[in-house]
Amino acid sequence: MKITVVGTGYVGLVSGACFADVGIEVVCVDIDQKKIDKLKNGIMPIYEPGLEEIVVRNYESGRLSFSTNLGEAIQDSEVAFIAVGTPPGEDGSADLKYVLAVADEIGKTMSDYIVVATKSTVPVTTGCKVKEAIQNALDKRKSDLPFAVASNPEFLKEGAAVEDFLKPDRIVIGVEEERAEEIMRRLYKPFQLSGDRIIYMDIPSAEMTKYTANAMLATKISFMNDIANLCELVGADANMVRAGIGSDPRIGNKFIYPGVGYGGSCFPKDVKAIIRTAKTYGYDLRVLQSVEAVNEDQKHTLVKKVKKHFGDDLSGMTFAMWGLSFKPNTDDMREAPAIVMINELRAAGAKVKAYDPIAMEEAKEVYVGDKVTYCDDAYDACVDADALLLVTEWSEFRMPSWSALGKLLTNKVVFDGRNIYDRKYLKEMGFEHYGIGI
Ligand code: UGA
Structure with missing residues (x-):
């Protein structure tokens, strides 16, 4: 079986690599030539545990390939997944321009029956719009080639994406005709999910489920x-x-x-x-x-506690921040609460010394710039800092040497944004501990 996955972001790249890993021939397509070249050289656009290994292994075996040519990729493909971005527009609605451009291109270039399945998170009714876009493109070619649309939302979590994809809790498939349902059934067969964990439904319900x-x-x-x-x-x-x-x-x-x-x-x-x-x-x-x-x-809660302890004016003070990404095991900084906290601490006159095991490059390049000092390790961030703020619960922050930290920090105060520390123990070590709801 051959499939095409359009979009090599989180969902597309992980899906493509995992489908290849269970024996399916997969072409991953992206319009970004640089990204495709990097992928061919084993350079991942994102940090995700296990991803590089599975991409490289399947690329080398020939089951997984990368291309910028969608029209070529879909020839002989039984399914084309749309996994391109749907960025929020100014009014909060998902912008479908990339999804519909892919649908149009498929309509222009397809030469046989194909199931076009959306994997991006798309608003209800997108299935209809994708169908319309493909049909319009076919009409312009005066072609009556048959095709089907489907909705197959993805439930993987960042930081555990490969594992989630290979061992899904459930698969949701919205389809409107039997031929497409059969193809999707065959595609997911290698995942060996028992019947009731593959849930077939109509397309709007699948979109709504996500x-x-x-x-x-x-x-x-x-x-x-x-x-x-x-x-x-x-x-x-x-x-x-x-x-x-x-x-x-x-x-x-x-x-x-x-x-x-x-x-x-x-x-x-x-x-x-x-x-x-x-x-x-x-x-x-x-x-x-x-x-x-x-x-x-809630994003302001931790800094509110800092101000309650030290006063509203934090000028001249320095805070150590452990963790920048929105959660552990990812370098993703999108909508990370750390960004709000850094801005708030700076607005109150404080400096921030930050350390994150993986996300510092992303934070520096796109989200935080030079607003903080990036440190070599967790302890380095605490040197002469007035207090420690734990923002992201990376494993390496869970069991620090409190005696070492006691010597580095000016005040033995910890603001624990994820409740990972034992207050009683910290008290014994001479630390004041603030948590969330405790
Ligand atoms: C989420 C869903 O969990 C996935 O099922 C879904 O596929 C994905 O969105 C998506 O739509 O693509 P993700 O955004 O990777 O996955 O992250 P989560 O692990 O769900 O965490 C989201 C946020 O909730 C993080 O900031 C995390 O720190 C926070 N969280 C999570 C809490 O504050 N408390 C909790 O108990 C759990």
């Missing part, structure tokens, strides 16, 4: 952050409340960790987009509007 999943997860996080803030006021411990409620299987123990707010390229964008979609249908998604508002506030 947004609903992310919106639900974002809701759990904002809900818990809201509760954590109340826990602090009433003298309860949000960690204990979390453990207490998480043991109820109806609630579950995942995605209820309070923190500095959710970030990344998905939750913020998708929550905005679904609110926007609802508005266009004259409906107010009130719960999600609050989810978004709570999240915006």
Whole structure:
């Protein structure tokens, strides 16, 4: 079986490499020639555990190839996945120009039946628009070639993308005809998912499933952050409340960790987009509007605690920041709460010394520039700093030498944005510990 995957971002590259790894012939297409050249040389555009290995292995075996020529790639392909970006427009709605340009190009160049499946997160009704774009291009060619559209949203998480793709919880496939369903069934056969974990449905429902999943997860996080803030006021411990409620299987123990707010390229964008979609249908998604508002506030929580401890004027002070990326195991800085915190600390007159195991280059080049001093390691960031802010819970930050840190920091104060430290132990070591909801 041969397929084409258009777009070599997170979703496209991981999907392409993983499909190749289970024996499918895959052409990954991107308009960015430089990116394609780099991929051919084994240089990954993103940091993702295990990705380089799987890309290089499958490229060398010949099952995975890279091209900028979409028209050529889709010849003999049974499926073309659209996995290009859908950046948020100014009003929060997802911009479909790249998705529709790909659909148009497929319509212009296809020469046989093909299933065109969207893997990018796209608003409900995009399936119809993709179909229309392909049909229009075919009409212009006076061609009556048959094709099908499908929606196959991707649920992988950054930082665990390869693993998530190879061992999915479930596969959601929106299709409208049997021939396409059969092709998709064959494509996912190597993943050996039992019947009820491949869920077939109509296209709008598949599109809606993706947004609903992310919106639900974002809701759990904002809900818990809201509760954590109340826990602090009433003298309860949000960690204990979390453990207490998480043991109820109806609630579950995942995605209820309070923190500095959710970030990344998905939750913020998708929550905005679904609110926007609802508005266009004259409906107010009130719960999600609050989810978004709570999240915006939560990004300020840690610096508020810093100001409560040291006063509003932080001029002349320096803070060590551990972690910049929006979560561990990724260099992704999109919507990272660290950006908000850095700006806030600087606005109050403070300097920031930052260390992140992977994301410093990305932070420096695109998001934070020279607003912070980038340090060689976690300890280096603490030299003569007034306090430590833990922003991203990378493994290497979990068990530092507190005695060494006590000597480096001017004040033994830790602002723990992810509740990873044991307050009792820190107290024994002479540290003051601030957490979220505790
Ligand atoms: C998310 C979803 O988890 C994936 O299923 C989905 O495929 C993906 O979006 C997407 O739409 O492409 P991702 O953005 O990679 O994946 O990151 P998550 O692991 O979901 O974390 C999102 C944010 O929530 C992070 O900032 C994280 O720190 C925060 N979070 C997560 C919490 O604050 N508390 C928690 O308990 C869990």
